[in-house]
Structure formats: structure tokens, C-alpha cells
Amino acid sequence: MNGLRVVFAKEMIDNLRDRRTLLSSFSVSILGPIFFVGLMVFVMERALGESDSAAKFAVVGAEYAPQLMQYLEQQNTEITTVQADDPRELVTRGEHELVLVINPDYAERYQQGNMNTLILVHDSSELSSGRRNLSQLRSYINRYGRTVGQLRLWLRGLDPSLSAPITTQELDVASPAARALTILASLPYFMVLVIFMGGFYLAIDTTAGEREHGSLEPLLIQPITRAHLVLGKVAATSVFGLLSLMVFLISLYLAVPFVPFERVGMALEISIGQLTQILLLSVPLIVFAAALLTVVASFAKSYKEAQTYLTIVILVPTLPLILAQLMSLETSLKIMAVPSLSQATLMSDIIKGDGFEWTLVLVSMLTTVAYASALAWLAVVLYRRERILG
Amino acid sequence: MIEVDGLVKHYGPVEAVRGISFEAADGKITALLGPNGAGKSTTLRILSTVAAPDQGRACIAHIDVLEDPMSVRRQIGVLPHNSGLYQRLTGVENIRYFGRLQNLAPQHLETRIDQLVDQLDMHDFCHRRTAGYSQGQKVKVALARALVHDPQHIMLDEPTNGLDVMATRALRDIILGLKQAGKCVLFSSHIMQEVDALCDNVVVIGAGEVKFDGAIGALRDHAGTQDLEDAFVQMAGLGAAS
Numbered sequence: 225m226n227g228l229r230v231v232f233a234k235e236m237i238d239n240l241r242d243r244r245t246l247l248s249s250f251s252v253s254i255l256g257p258i259f260f261v262g263l264m265v266f267v268m269e270r271a272l273g274e275s276d277s278a279a280k281f282a283v284v285g286a287e288y289a290p291q292l293m294q295y296l297e298q299q300n301t302e303i304t305t306v307q308a309d310d311p312r313e314l315v316t317r318g319e320h321e322l323v324l325v326i327n328p329d330y331a332e333r334y335q336q337g338n339m340n341t342l343i344l345v346h347d348s349s350e351l352s353s354g355r356r357n358l359s360q361l362r363s364y365i366n367r368y369g370r371t372v373g374q375l376r377l378w379l380r381g382l383d384p385s386l387s388a389p390i391t392t393q394e395l396d397v398a399s400p401a402a403r404a405l406t407i408l409a410s411l412p413y414f415m416v417l418v419i420f421m422g423g424f425y426l427a428i429d430t431t432a433g434e435r436e437h438g439s440l441e442p443l444l445i446q447p448i449t450r451a452h453l454v455l456g457k458v459a460a461t462s463v464f465g466l467l468s469l470m471v472f473l474i475s476l477y478l479a480v481p482f483v484p485f486e487r488v489g490m491a492l493e494i495s496i497g498q499l500t501q502i503l504l505l506s507v508p509l510i511v512f513a514a515a516l517l518t519v520v521a522s523f524a525k526s527y528k529e530a531q532t533y534l535t536i537v538i539l540v541p542t543l544p545l546i547l548a549q550l551m552s553l554e555t556s557l558k559i560m561a562v563p564s565l566s567q568a569t570l571m572s573d574i575i576k577g578d579g580f581e582w583t584l585v586l587v588s589m590l591t592t593v594a595y596a597s598a599l600a601w602l603a604v605v606l607y608r609r610e611r612i613l614g
Numbered sequence: 615m616i617e618v619d620g621l622v623k624h625y626g627p628v629e630a631v632r633g634i635s636f637e638a639a640d641g642k643i644t645a646l647l648g649p650n651g652a653g654k655s656t657t658l659r660i661l662s663t664v665a666a667p668d669q670g671r672a673c674i675a676h677i678d679v680l681e682d683p684m685s686v687r688r689q690i691g692v693l694p695h696n697s698g699l700y701q702r703l704t705g706v707e708n709i710r711y712f713g714r715l716q717n718l719a720p721q722h723l724e725t726r727i728d729q730l731v732d733q734l735d736m737h738d739f740c741h742r743r744t745a746g747y748s749q750g751q752k753v754k755v756a757l758a759r760a761l762v763h764d765p766q767h768i769m770l771d772e773p774t775n776g777l778d779v780m781a782t783r784a785l786r787d788i789i790l791g792l793k794q795a796g797k798c799v800l801f802s803s804h805i806m807q808e809v810d811a812l813c814d815n816v817v818v819i820g821a822g823e824v825k826f827d828g829a830i831g832a833l834r835d836h837a838g839t840q841d842l843e844d845a846f847v848q849m850a851g852l853g854a855a856s
Contacts, residue, residue, distance in 0.1 A: 226714075226717055227715060227717075230711070230714040230715055231715075234700075234703075234711050237703070237707075238700055238702050238703060241702040241703075241743075242702055437698060437699075437700070437701070438694060438696040438697070438698035439698040439699065439700060440698075441659075441662075441664060441694050441698065442692060442694050442698050442712070442756075442759070442760075443715075444664045445662045445663065445664060445687055445690070445692050446687060446712060446715040446716065447684050447685075447687040447688050447715070447716060447717070448715050449684075610664065610665050610666060613659075613664060613665075
């Protein structure tokens with residue numbers, strides 16, 4: 225055991241002095257939650273804004289259609305009246321996002337009961353709020369047009385519903401809260417990723433890096449069993465994974481209060497208790513990640529090769545998560561046997577405040593520990609071979 | 615005491631070592647002399663327990679390297695051909711790491727490190743990280759690391775590679791000091807002058823076989839030339855190729 229402790233202590237000190245390791249291990253952990261909260265705030269503000277903001281547009285030739293203008297002013301609109309020879313320029317020059325053009329012969333045609341065409345000038349390559357303004361204005365005009373049409377039918381003694389055999393009505397159930405929840409659902413994915421990122425460079429430095437620097441051979445000549453040597457390295461990698469997740473959770477804890485949940489009628493509070501549960505639940509996955517990264521990095525002949533391999537490995541734990549989303553899996557006993565998926569599922573249950581079932585947690589932890597042990601054993605076997613020297 | 619008897623080692627189809635036998639006595643400096651690729655490094659790897667021979671036996675202090683590698687590892691100190699230091703650790707931390715792996719008691723370890731720092735004259739740089747070290751400084755730290763547990767057997771794999779004249783001289787003195795302390799020193803090299811200046815016995819290896827085993831003087835007589843380089847070329851079987 226002494227050897228294991230010595231190797232562990234050395235790898236910790238060595239890697240805490242490495243700026244590259246620290247950057248890769250902790251940058252995602254610190255910035256992840258901040259980015260996450262920023263995204264939530266953005267989405268919520270947008271969702272809130274859409275429901276009550278006025279349609280903004282400019283009108284050319286407002287004087288030709290006073291009735292229509294009066295109707296539009298009564299709606300939720302913000303109208304600017306402008307004079308322009310070429311209304312298109314108003315949009316291309318960016319002065320207005322949306323311009324309604326009314327022709328001078330509007331009143332005359334209206335009187336005669338002819339069709340009038342109004343022109344809506346906009347730029348569909350522009351994202352932003354222009355598109356929403358457009359659809360809002362279009363629906364106001366359509367409604368006005370329909371009303372006028374119905375009146376004309378009435379006057380001729382016809383039933384207005386004759387001209388409208390089918391109508392539609394939209395009902396958008398996506399509340400701001402629901403949108404926020406979609407983002408919240410990606411949180412477990414981030415946590416799993418952070419665990420793997422935490423041990424990424426350590427796994428390389430302690431294996432392929434050691435070989436590349438020529439320090440592996442003298443190390444193997446020391447009187448320490450290969451098992452202690454490898455487990456010391458896996459332990460150091462695990463601790464970095466654990467630290468990385470802890471930093472992520474702390475950062476999350478500090479960032480979440482900045483999300484205006486109360487404005488969308490949601491109460492989401494992430495307590496220290498929940499975070500501790502997530503941390504404990506993740507310990508087997510952290511060891512699993514460290515062992516997996518170590519095994520794969522041991523196959524690489526150089527630092528660069530190991531980087532390439534591990535970048536692919538980091539994608540592996542995300543696959544079950546994506547599959548689960550596609551198949552919309554429910555928390556079940558079967559899922560608990562899949563490392564990363566089981567933790568992600570339980571994490572999201574904990575975040576939602578649903579609590580968790582002890583049996584499921586136990587199954588998740590035990591199966592993941594079993595996989596982690598098998599991988600650690602494989603790493604030891606690899607280091608017992610002569611070929612590890614390359 | 616290092617004893618090697620009939621070592622054979624293949625790497626795939628390549629026969630790196632084909633039946634090498636020799637002995638290296640305590641209190642003597644023995645050279646393994648041979649051109650690149652002759653099998654010197656493979657032999658040293660087998661002796662340092664990180665490679666297993668396909669045939670033959672290698673013993674250190676009468677312990678078979680295959681039977682009890684752990685005991686052998688406590689008996690040997692190895693200077694690898696590239697120093698293999700940890701760049702983010704200081705010189706002293708590098709030495710201390712190996713001392714701990716050798717399971718030395720902390721107090722004893724610190725005394726031993728101070729002693730080595732004195733002996734190898736490392737005061738100026740041993741508390742700096744090794745990233746910026748010169749070649750000579752690296753070799754000194756690597757040597758101190760190999761000697762930290764005061765092993766009876768010391769194996770040096772081409773130790774003077776990349777060293778300047780002064781560093782080579784300093785290293786030579788250190789190696790002679792080890793001999794006077796009664797250590798068994800095994801020294802691999804492809805440089806004749808190096809071997810001539812230091813060694814008591816020389817084992818010439820060529821193409822995986824022992825071509826000569828005896829005193830330096832005897833090597834000259836055997837080859838029938840006073841020029842050591844000629845003797846070496848002739849012994850290692852390089853004459854035909856060149």
C-alpha cells in the first residue's frame with residue numbers, strides 16, 4: 225500500500241503543477257454552469273418577452289387607409305409612419321425591420337369592392353425579432369381583411385361562413401417554464417462530461433506521457449508491484465475527476481440563483497443536500513472514468529496519440545445519454561446497469577426534486593463499481609506486460 | 615555480483631540477444647561494449663527485471679531476476695540512457711520519489727539525499743524544476759535517483775551520452791568512487807576511450823553474442839593490435855561490414 229500512496233502523492237503534485245492539466249480539468253467545471261445559467265436566462269427572457277411585446281413596424285402611405293390604421297392601432301402594435309419613395313431601402317439600409325406599404329389607390333379600390341394588395345417589406349435572412357413582428361402583423365391584417373370580407377357578404381345577404389369552410393386555431397403549450405426545463409434536462413449530461421474531462425490529461429500524463437518522457441522504465445525498475453503502481457495512477461486520475469465535478473457543482477450552486485425561475489412561475493432550488501447526493505452517486509462513475517481513460521491511454525505510444533484516443537472515449541459515455549433521450553427512457557432497473565446512463569438518469573431525478581429509490585441507486589453504484597474494477601484490473605494486466613515499455 | 619548465463623531474447627522475428635553469458639564482480643567496473651543494436655540495452659533490460667529472457671538465466675547477488683524480481687529491484691540502481699526525469703518536479707523531488715518507492719524511512723531518506731547532493735555537487739540546481747536542466751545536471755540527478763537506496767549493483771546505460779568534457783570527467787570520478795566502495799558496476803557503452811579509462815573488464819557484444827570477455831589488456835593481445843578501436847571493430851565483427 226505504501227507504493228500506491230507514494231505514486232498517488234507524486235502524480236497529484238506533479239499534475240497540480242501542470243497548467244494544461246488544470247485548464248482542461250477545471251475550465252469546463254467553472255464555466256459550464258455560468259454558460260448554462262446564461263442560456264437559461266436568455267431563453268426565459270425571450271419566452272417571456274414574446275408573449276407580451278408589441279408588433280413593431282413602419283407604414284408607408286398610412287393616409288390612404290385611415291380605417292385600417294385605426295384598427296391596427298387598437299391592436300398590440302407600435303407603428304411608425306414614414307414617407308419614402310422606395311420602401312425597400314428602408315429595410316435594406318436597416319432603418320426598419322418591417323415596412324407595410326399601402327398603395328395610393330387603396331381607398332378607391334376599397335370603395336369599388338375590389339381586392340387590395342398590401343406589401344410587407346422584410347428581410348428573411350435577418351433573424352432577431354423581425355420574423356415575429358411579421359407573423360403578428362400578418363395575422364392582424366388577415367383578421368381585418370376577413371372581417372371586411374364577412375361584412376361584404378352580409379351586405380349581399382350571404383352567410384359569411386360560406387367563404388371560410390375551414391379555419392385553424394393554434395394553441396402553443398410550450399410555456400416559458402417548459403422551455404427552461406428542456407435546458408435543465410441537459411445538466412446531467414454536462415456532469416458526466418465534466419467527470420471525464422477532469423481525468424483526461426492526468427490519464428495521458430501518467431501513462432503515454434510517462435513513456436514518452438522516458439521515465440516509465442526507471443519507474444518499473446522500482447520495487448513496487450504493478451498493481452500498486454497502476455492503482456496509484458488511477459486513484460490520482462479519479463481524484464481529479466472528483467475535484468472537477470465538485471467545482472462544477474459549487475459553480476452551479478452559486479450560478480443557479482441568477483436564473484429568474486419565479487418569473488415563469490417555477491420554483492427550482494438546488495440545495496447542498498441534492499448536490500451531495502449527486503456527488504456521492506457519481507463516485508463509482510468517477511473511478512470508472514479514470515480506469516477507462518487509463519486503459520485506453522496505455523495503448524497509445526505517444527502523448528498525441530493518447531489525446532486522439534481519449535477524445536473519442538469522451539464521446540462514448542454520451543452515446544447512451546443521447547439514445548436515452550431519443551427513446552425517452554424512464555428510470556428503470558435495467559438502465560441502472562449502464563454506467564453514465566444510470567447516473568445521468570438518477571441525477572436528473574434528483575435535480576427535478578423527485579428524490580430517488582435506494583434500490584436503484586445501489587444497483588447503479590454496484591454495477592458501475594464492478595465495471596470500474598474490471599477496467600482497473602485490465603490496466604494492471606497491461607502494465608504487467610513487457611510491451612508496455614513500447 | 616552479476617551473473618548472466620546463456621540469455622536469449624527475441625522481439626518478434628528479431629533475435630536481439632543470442633546466448634549471452636558473462637559475470638561482473640563486486641568492486642570492479644565491467645563494460646558492456648558494442649555497436650548500436652548489438653543487444654546491450656536488451657541485456658540491461660533483462661538484468662533490471664523489465665524484460666524476461668526467452669532462454670537462459672540472469673542473477674543479481676545470486677537472485678534470479680525471473681524468480682524474485684522484487685528483491686532484485688532493491689539490489690540494483692539503474693541509470694537509463696535518457697535520464698527520464700519528471701520535468702515539473704525539482705531535482706530533489708525526483709530523487710525523493712524513488713527513495714520513497716524504495717521504501718526508505720523518511721529521516722534516513724533526507725540524510726541520504728543531502729549526502730548525494732554533496733557528493734554529486736548539485737547544490738546550485740537541485741531545488742529547481744528539472745525542466746531547464748543541462749544534460750550534465752540531468753545525468754547527475756538521474757544518477758542520484760539510481761543510488762538513493764545505496765544499491766550494491768549499479769547499471770549505467772551509455773551514461774556519458776551528450777555530456778561535455780567536464781561533466782564526463784565528473785561522472786568518471788563518481789563511477790570510480792563507486793568501485794572503491796566495493797560496488798558492482800556494469801557500464802554499457804559504444805565509446806572505446808570511455809571504457810579504456812574506466813573499466814577493469816570488458817565484455818564485447820556484437821550481433822547478440824559475446825565476442826570477447828576479459829581484461830582490457832587481454833583484449834589488445836587477443837586482437838593482435840595496440841589500437842583499442844581496431845581491436846573493438848575486429849572483435850565486434852564489424853570488420854567485414856565496413
